[in-house]
Amino acid sequence: MSLWLDAFAHVFSLSTLFIILLGTLFGIVMGCIPGMSSSMAVAIIVPFTFTMDPATGIILLASIYCASVYGGSISAILLNTPGTPAGAATVLDGYPLTLQGKSGKALGVSAISSGIGGIISALILMTAAPFLAQQALRFGSPEYFAVAIFGISIVSSLGGKNPLKGLIAGAFGILIATVGMDPINGFPRFTMGSSSLIAGFELIPVLIGLFSASQAFILIRDALKPESDSTINEITGSILPTFKEITKLIPNISRSSLIGTFIGIIPGIGGDPAAFIAYNEAMRWSKHPEKFGNGAIEGVAAPEASNNAVTGGALIPLLTLGIPGNTVTAILIGGLLIHGLRPGPMLFQNNGDVVYALFISLIVANVLFMIIGLFGVKYFTYILKVPNRILGPVILLLSIIGSFAISNSYHDIWVMLLFGVLGYIFRQLDVPTTPIVLAIILGPLAEVSYRQSLLQSAGDISIFFTRPISAVFLIIALISFFTPFVRSFKTNQQKVS
Amino acid sequence: LVKANYIFSSVMILVGISIFIMSHNLTEDAAGWPSFFAYILIFLSIVLVIETTIKSRKSIMNEKKQKKEQGVKIIEKNLLFTVLSSIVYLLIMEHIGFLLVTPFYLSFLLWLLQYRSLKSLLLLSISATVIIMIVFQYLLGVPIPQGILENFL
Numbered sequence: 001m002s003l004w005l006d007a008f009a010h011v012f013s014l015s016t017l018f019i020i021l022l023g024t025l026f027g028i029v030m031g032c033i034p035g036m037s038s039s040m041a042v043a044i045i046v047p048f049t050f051t052m053d054p055a056t057g058i059i060l061l062a063s064i065y066c067a068s069v070y071g072g073s074i075s076a077i078l079l080n081t082p083g084t085p086a087g088a089a090t091v092l093d094g095y096p097l098t099l100q101g102k103s104g105k106a107l108g109v110s111a112i113s114s115g116i117g118g119i120i121s122a123l124i125l126m127t128a129a130p131f132l133a134q135q136a137l138r139f140g141s142p143e144y145f146a147v148a149i150f151g152i153s154i155v156s157s158l159g160g161k162n163p164l165k166g167l168i169a170g171a172f173g174i175l176i177a178t179v180g181m182d183p184i185n186g187f188p189r190f191t192m193g194s195s196s197l198i199a200g201f202e203l204i205p206v207l208i209g210l211f212s213a214s215q216a217f218i219l220i221r222d223a224l225k226p227e228s229d230s231t232i233n234e235i236t237g238s239i240l241p242t243f244k245e246i247t248k249l250i251p252n253i254s255r256s257s258l259i260g261t262f263i264g265i266i267p268g269i270g271g272d273p274a275a276f277i278a279y280n281e282a283m284r285w286s287k288h289p290e291k292f293g294n295g296a297i298e299g300v301a302a303p304e305a306s307n308n309a310v311t312g313g314a315l316i317p318l319l320t321l322g323i324p325g326n327t328v329t330a331i332l333i334g335g336l337l338i339h340g341l342r343p344g345p346m347l348f349q350n351n352g353d354v355v356y357a358l359f360i361s362l363i364v365a366n367v368l369f370m371i372i373g374l375f376g377v378k379y380f381t382y383i384l385k386v387p388n389r390i391l392g393p394v395i396l397l398l399s400i401i402g403s404f405a406i407s408n409s410y411h412d413i414w415v416m417l418l419f420g421v422l423g424y425i426f427r428q429l430d431v432p433t434t435p436i437v438l439a440i441i442l443g444p445l446a447e448v449s450y451r452q453s454l455l456q457s458a459g460d461i462s463i464f465f466t467r468p469i470s471a472v473f474l475i476i477a478l479i480s481f482f483t484p485f486v487r488s489f490k491t492n493q494q495k496v497s
Numbered sequence: 498l499v500k501a502n503y504i505f506s507s508v509m510i511l512v513g514i515s516i517f518i519m520s521h522n523l524t525e526d527a528a529g530w531p532s533f534f535a536y537i538l539i540f541l542s543i544v545l546v547i548e549t550t551i552k553s554r555k556s557i558m559n560e561k562k563q564k565k566e567q568g569v570k571i572i573e574k575n576l577l578f579t580v581l582s583s584i585v586y587l588l589i590m591e592h593i594g595f596l597l598v599t600p601f602y603l604s605f606l607l608w609l610l611q612y613r614s615l616k617s618l619l620l621l622s623i624s625a626t627v628i629i630m631i632v633f634q635y636l637l638g639v640p641i642p643q644g645i646l647e648n649f650l
Contacts, residue, residue: 051638164545171538182527221576223610389610405639410591429501447530
């Protein structure tokens with residue numbers, strides 16, 4: 001109980017509320033600019049949280065995460081282009097509403113649905129996570145190995161159209177993580193005589209390179225392309241929906257929030273499918289499914305509630321097991337590690353203050369962006385006009401400063417640039433970059449727990465299959481690993497027939 | 498994308514082979530994990546080559562795709578200059594410092610992106626550098642590379 005009280009006191013202090021406000025504003029800005037993503041927004045800020053206390057740092061990152069997912073709906077509605085991939089489903093009915101002169105209403109419903117979705121998922125997170133973490137405390141090395149393998153197994157789901165490319169990226173990431181000292185004996189591996197590589201590649205510069213610098217390169221590349229036809233529409237009609245309109249939407253919003261939270265908990269799926277699934281469900285339950293796609297307000301409420309609910313859901317495996325279920329939560333691990341905090345059950349034991357403050361701040365951030373969305377959304381439309389040729393260089397510069405800031409090291413800037421170029425090339429080749437990060441985070445955990453388990457069992461690998469929790473996680477890992485291949489095979493079969 | 502897949506797979510196979518060869522200099526304990534994943538990387542990359550070959554034979558859209566790829570390449574010249582100028586910028590910044598070099602770097606990037614008004618180019622570059630310096634170094638306490646101005650800032 002005292003942890004909750006301490007967390008309340010921390011979150012409701014003026015300085016923390018100010019940080020949440022800043023994070024929310026920054027998140028909405030980054031979310032509403034097409035081409036930006038939640039992962040880029042969070043990655044670029046991680047190093048700047050280094051000077052903050054751990055709770056405030058992670059609160060800032062979580063606020064950016066929640067707000068940026070909401071921000072994606074602004075450009076989806078006004079510009080016919082989602083600001084973030086998670087906003088793609090919102091375009092379907094959001095833009096037709098704009099064309100009908102009801103963009104205000106769409107933006108208002110989007111803010112309220114996103115806020116409620118985020119709050120419901122935060123409440124589920126607050127209830128479920130401490131209980132799950134308590135259970136996870138019983139884990140030994142074999143269980144951690146199985147959990148890490150489960151986390152790594154989702155790389156096959158992250159390959160987009162081609163699961164094979166996700167796997168290659170994952171294997172590449174595991175090999176990158178082996179650079180530096182061997183975690184058991186301290187033997188230097190693949191350092192090529194460089195003292196800078198003894199500690200391996202720092203996670204934060206790698207993250208900034210893969211997600212921010214590579215995005216800056218894309219913006220710079222596209223800066224000279226002719227402007228797209230999409231014009232920024234003015235906000236028309238009242239933003240604040242009536243009480244009756246909202247009460248009508250409540251069942252839809254609640255259902256979509258539960259869908260989003262549940263999908264968020266399952267690693268590897270993410271916000272964009274969650275939004276589409278909630279959209280389909282809303283259409284299935286609607287009395288007027290024919291209105292969907294032609295400007296149904298339910299078609300805005302469902303995906304927005306769902307994609308924002310993913311934020312709380314995705315934090316459950318992250319905080320309780322240390323498994324990042326999507327790109328942003330993988331980056332959030334970087335935000336925790338920068339303060340020496342390792343996500344997992346011990347985080348609740350050793351740093352309960354940080355975890356509970358994060359829970360409360362999620363609700364505050366969701367309420368805050370809802371208010372900002374209802375009363376200040378018109379100011380964010382100006383940001384949509386900032387050209388790529390300004391954004392690109394600025395993001396590149398921030399990536400450089402951010403990489404230097406962590407340990408005053410020029411080496412980190414070079415690492416960032418290297419991974420920025422690598423990330424850009426991978427994106428051009430349709431190779432996903434998230435598996436690399438996932439593997440860099442979970443690879444060392446898997447290796448250490450694997451080798452420790454074998455030391456315990458005198459080299460007998462049956463230790464992983466005879467312990468029930470470990471065996472269950474390995475079975476889930478197998479299922480999660482092969483599911484995308486089965487899906488891809490079935491799709492091909494359907495195409496053939 | 499067919500050609501790109503071949504190049505990507507080849508590079509990944511080379512990475513796998515290099516790791517595998519370098520693993521021979523390590524103790525058996527330390528080499529086990531990376532060697533195993535080097536094998537996996539090589540295997541998966543070979544599978545990608547085979548998959549791409551089979552798919553490309555089935556595809557009849559190749560010519561159109563190649564035309565599209567050529568269109569993208571022309572624009573990518575910008576990017577090459579951006580990366581090269583970033584390398585030069587980092588090399589110089591290490592000695593001279595952020596404040597003195599960044600306006601030139603930003604000006605170059607903006608010029609590369611067709612900003613031709615000298616006045617707004619200089620104004621943007623200098624003001625962005627100064628604002629970043631003030632916000633990060635003085636307000637957020639984030640270290641910025643100082644270079645030769647180390648004792649003055």
